[in-house]
Amino acid sequence: MDSSSSSSPRNSNKYEVFLSFKGDDTRDNFTSHLYSALCQNKIETFIDNDLKRGDEISQSLLDTIEASTISIVIFSERYASSGCCLDELLQILECKHGYGQIVIPVFYRVDPSHVRRQTGNFGDFFSKLEERFPQKLQRWRNALTEAANLSGFDSHVIRDAEETDRIKDLQKQLLSKLLNDGNVRNVRFQLKRLARKKVLVVFDDVNHSRQIESLIGRLDQLASGSRVIITTRDKQVLQNCWASQIYEMKELVYVDAHKLFCQYAFRGAHLDASYSKLTHKAIKYAQGVPLALKVLGRHLCGNSKEEWESAMRKLEVIPDVEIQEVLKISYDSLDDSQKNVFLDIAFFLKGERRDVVISFFDAIGFEVKIELSVLDGKSLITCLDNQIRMHDLLREMGREIVRKESIDHSGKRSRLWYHKDICEVLKKNKGTEAIKGISLDMGKANSEIQINPYTFSKMTELRFLKFYGSENKCMVSSLEGVPFTEVRYFEWHQYPLKTLDIHAENLVSLKMPGxxxxxxxxxxxxxxxxxxxxxxxxxxxxxxxxxxxxxxxxxxxxxxxxxxxxxxxxxxxxxxxxxxxxxxxxxxxxxxxxxxxxxLKRLVLRGCSNLKNFPEISSSGIHRLDLTHVGIKELPSSIDRLSKLDTLKIHDCTSLESLPSSLSMFKSLTSLEIIYCPKLKRLPDELGNLKALEELRVEGTAIRRPPESLGQLSSLQILSLSDNSNLERAPESIRHLSKLTSLFISDCKMLQTLPELPCNLHDLDASGCTSLEALPASLSSKFYLSVDLSNCLKLDLSELSEIIKDRWMKQSYNYASCRGIYFPGDEILKLFRYQSMGSSVTLETPPPPPPAPAGYNKLMGFAFCAVIAFSVPDHHHYWKGYLYCDLKVKSEGSYGHLHSWYLGEFSYLESDHVFLKIISYVEADSVFLRSYLSDSEDLVESFEEVYEVYFGIRCPHSQCLDCEVKKCGIDFVYAQDSRRPKRLKY
CATH class of the missing domain: 3.40.50 (Rossmann fold)
Incomplete structure (x- = not known):
């Protein structure tokens, strides 16, 4: 729609005001608000709601103009692009001359001088009508000049209400409402009254703190308990008002965004499934901005899928005008230098580190920190984790602003990003001194781009050059002699030449990956x-x-x-x-x-397999050092200078023979990993000085006896001595490690005994210790310990059975869980009252047994037991599987699934093995277990069913054809004693 109107035939006086406007520019913002305000004040106003008008004005509309008392002409940037609007203006001025119709121009975000002289963007749009309407062009020019000379309103002046007398009237209205006093005279006196009354006030779209002060005074002088809510585009406004809490509006989550978009795109009707992908694409474009969702939904409403697809393709190049106009309000409030910083970030620096952005501008002698603060305050950018971020719609706004610098000549724009424009400039040698930056996604180029080096020579102001993407499509024969003296940022993925023959003295960042x-x-x-x-x-x-x-x-x-x-x-x-x-x-x-x-904060030498020397480091700021697969034989004693090191990884260093005693000087070290260093035969005795160490892994070395000083690692929580084939014994001192929760000592083939265990150990993995014969006595007192003794084939099983019995019989669970124990064996423990051959066992729930003594029948959980066997030996050493249990209830002749439990993971087993797992009531969380805990006889009777407990094996990466559950069992665990549950028949 190109305009709107008021009035019917003149003598009917049906309408008093006619509105002339360009629909695409102002219909859903300024014009709609103006129309509503006129109607609220009982002024009969005509607005033309025809959305699809052509270039010819209808006779009925001409009659309406002639019959109107007042015409309001809303000049916007695209007003002069419509012949219909301009014909309306001709008719309006004829009515003014003929019978004195009142004409009021409003300049909506357009300079009156641009309308008067048809210059700027306003003039660019007007010039496009020259070929189509040459006979009307001069009359239109005269009309625009005449209308622009009339006394009217500039929207910028209207917006700055605090600069007019209206602020005083508004203040009186506000005080009158708040104080319920229709006769407000002495404002200072009324403000003192206000300080004694608790109030709630909402100020919307505030652009300066002076507005608040002029209306209501200082906020800290309001009565206790008062609440003032201020919405603004500028965070500085809130800070100047001493706001106690500042909240940033977040984008809508997808579900809410989808709902809002569909409300406008489908008018609340059910979403057509064939539009689902297009809907998702539109929502993704809007990125949770309510305005964008509503505008897009309204514009796409009622259109075919082909029209949706065309509209979305257009948005990739030219953003929606209505969305951009609203977003551009904050941009328009910036000064010129701030606008340039915003555009550089929008085109080139979005996602960069803040310090890199600062350096980029430092190199051109521009102090940018205050500008970044202003942009952040106006929510045009955000800085999170030292990274400059910007919403995609704001970036598109910046791109559109630059596109309008020269709509028809891309080589005359200051910044280029659209791949077709860049390809044209580079291929056809259209570069000019206007271009300050180029950012090309090479993946979007349809074919290889042969670049003429001379085109860069014409870009004398080029500061930013970025060719990125997974495939290089920019080919150039040479860059020798090209004057890149102003370039600050040079990025070219898969750069095709063998050298970089440029002189770029101002270069800040050079990136040429691949x-x-x-x-x-x-x-x-x-x-x-x-x-x-x-x-x-x-x-x-x-x-x-x-x-x-x-x-x-x-x-x-x-x-x-x-x-x-x-x-x-x-x-x-x-x-x-x-x-x-x-x-x-x-x-x-x-x-x-x-x-x-x-x-120096980060030094990465991982994979430098031929590196023989480690340099002397002067910095103490390195926190993490990874020496995986490095060819060094030793670390220098000066390594202790890395006083802030918290993580040290020494993996696959096959030449490493020794570690310096100065390693013990790392007072901040929390994690030390020494893995597969087969020539390393000893650890420094001073290692116990690492008081902050929480994790120590020494695996795959030639160490026979670790130092007893390990027992001094007072913060140690995880200790792994696995896969040390020469290890003869573990330090006895580890029993003093009160914070140790996990001990891994698997695949130590020469280890015959384990040391006494520390008091708070939760996990013990000694699997694959094929020489292990005896277990420490302290194992029987570790009630909540998970123990893996798989493939410990020399282990004394009778001793193990007694330990298990003691653990089971003596513990009081207190709702905690003994997570499991795995060991060689082929029998279900005799302690289990429900057991059978195969992979399932059946339970029934008949009437309860006689009452048991008080305090001995509190059911605490389940105990599961299974025997696992492999039918094919030897070739499954990298096999992984896990044991699970399903609980099913039989009802009306068939079983239904109730619950599943994960019982443990295991690798290839060289013999039959027993898996014992206890699940607490809290972990079980099943209706089956809760039925036994109920005090309701009715509930018990309702559970008189048959239950089947099924054990199975799952293999994430292979089939489980060679592994099976041979036997299984289940029983109940309860506090203090082994007496049976109150309502269980067996």
Whole structure:
């Protein structure tokens, strides 16, 4: 719809006001509010609701204009794009001249001078009518000039209500309502009265704290218990008002967004299933913004699927005008420098680290911190976890603002992102000095792009260049001689050349992941602004250039550069280096003897299998060090300088022979892993000094006897000594580890005995200890211990049976669970009263037995027992499976499922094994168990059914054809004694 109107034939006086407007621009915002306000004040107003008008104005509409007393012309940016609107304006002015009709222009977010002279975006839209209506063009020009010279209203002036006398009237109205006093005269006196009355006031869409102060005074002077709610686009407004709580509006979750969208798109009707994918796409585009959901739903309502698809494709290039106009309010309030920062973030820096963004602007001599604060305060950006973020609709708004800089000539825009525009500029050599940045998703390009290097030479103001995507489609013969002197950000995924022959003295970030580069440049470049080099997985890179003049470099990422044999000695003098990532640089043989940066926080040497030396580190800021698959033979004693280290991983270091005693100086170390270092024969005796250590894993080494000082690790919770084939004994001192909850000592083939266990141990895994013959006496007192003794084939089973019996008979569960014990054997324990051959056992619930003595019949849980057997030996050593139990009830001749329990995981077993698992009442959580605990006889009678307990084996990654449950059993566990449950017949 292009306009709206008031009035019927002149002498009928049916309408008093005619509204002329461009529907796409203002129908659902300014015009709708104006129409509502006129109607509320009993002013008969005509608004044309025809949404699909053409360029010709109807005779009935001309008659309506002629019969109107007042015409309000709402000039918006696209008003002059409609011949119908302009014909309305001609008729309105004729009525003004002919019989004195009152004409009131309103300039809605458009400069009156642009309307008067047909310039700016307003003029761009008007010029498009020249070819279609050349005979009308001059009359329209004259009409626009005349109307713009009339006395009217600028929407910006209306919005700034605090600058007009209206604020005083509004203040009197507000005080009159709050104080219930229709005669407000002395405002200062009334404000004192207000300070004694508890009030609730809501101020909506406030853009300056002065508005609040002018209306109601200082908020802290209101009566105790008063509540003032303020909505605003600018967080600074709330801070200036001393708001006690600030809440940020969150996007709608998907369910609510779906409901709101469908309400407008389908008018509350049932969603047609054939539109579900398109609906999801539209909701995803809106990203939880209510305005966007309503506008899109309204625009798509009643259209065919083909029209929906066309509209969504259009939105990828040109955002919806109505949505953009609302979002643009905050943008319009920015000054020029803030607008430029916003646009740079929208195009290039969204998702970047905050410090990188600051460095980007520092390199052009611009202090950006205050600008970021302003943008954040107006919710145009957010900073979370040091990352600059922006809503996608705001980014699209920024892109649309730049597109309008030059609608028909993409090479004259300041920033480029749309792949078709970029391809045209690069292929056809249309670059100009206007272009400040290019961001191309190469995955969207339909074909390979052959770039003429000369086109970059014309982009003398280029600051940002980003070619990204999973496949490089940008081909260039050379960049030699191209003046990239203004470039701050250079990113080119799968960069195709062997060298980077550019001079970019202002470069802040260089990112070329997956490039084909062998070396960057030969000479020493003065890269004083450079903060980051990312050559991740540039597999052809063999050496680095001299970086001695890049003294502000913070990140050097060379991960995956498998051909890199050495790093330049200059990296040891990069005094601000924070990250050095050499992950999987498998050809790297040497590093500088030292790295002098005191800011180094992250050093990754994982996978450097040919690296023989570990450098001296000056920084104490490294928290995590991963030396997996590194070729070093020893660690230097100076490693103790890493005083803040909390995690140290030494995995697969097949050449490592010793560890320095200085390892014990890591006062902050909480996790130490030494895994598969087959030449390591001893641990430092001083290891017990690691008082903060919570997890220690020493696996796959040649150690025979760990030091007794392990018993001094007072914070240790997890200890693993598994897979140490030479281990003869574990330290007896570990029984003093009061915080130890898990002890893993599996596959230690020479281990014959276990030490006495610490008091709070919950898990003991000694599986695969084929020489183990005896268990510690303390095992019988560990009521809640889970024990894995699978494949301990020399174990004294009679001793084990007594321990199990003691644990079962003496414990008081207190609603806790003994999680299980697994050991070699082929019989169900005699303690189980319900047992059978095969994988299932049946229980019945007939009348209850005679009463038992008080205190001896409190049922606490279930005990399950099963015998597992493998039918095929030897070739299942990597097999994994787990045992489960299903409870079924028989009703009307068939079994129905009630509950399932997971009973434990196991690997290949070299003989038959017994699995014993106890589940507490709390864990069982089944109607079956609760029926036995009920005091209601009626409930018991209602459970006089037959129950089947079925044991099964599941194998996540293979079939369980060679494994079966041979025998099974179930019984009940109860407190203090082994007496039977009150209502169980057996």
């Amino acid at each position: 490039s084909k580069v062998k070396q960057l440049w030969d000479d020493v470049q003065n890269l004083v602004n450079l903060k980051k080099i990312d050559l991740w997985y540039s597999k052809l890179l063999t050496k680095l250039p001299d970086l001695s003049l890049a003294q502000n470099l913070e990140i050097l990422d060379l991960g995956g550069c498998s051909s890199l044999t050495e790093t330049h000695s200059s990296i040891q003098y990069l005094n601000k280096l924070e990250v050095l990532d050499l992950d999987r640089c498998e050809s790297l043989r040497t590093l500088p003897t030292s790295i002098q940066s005191k800011y």
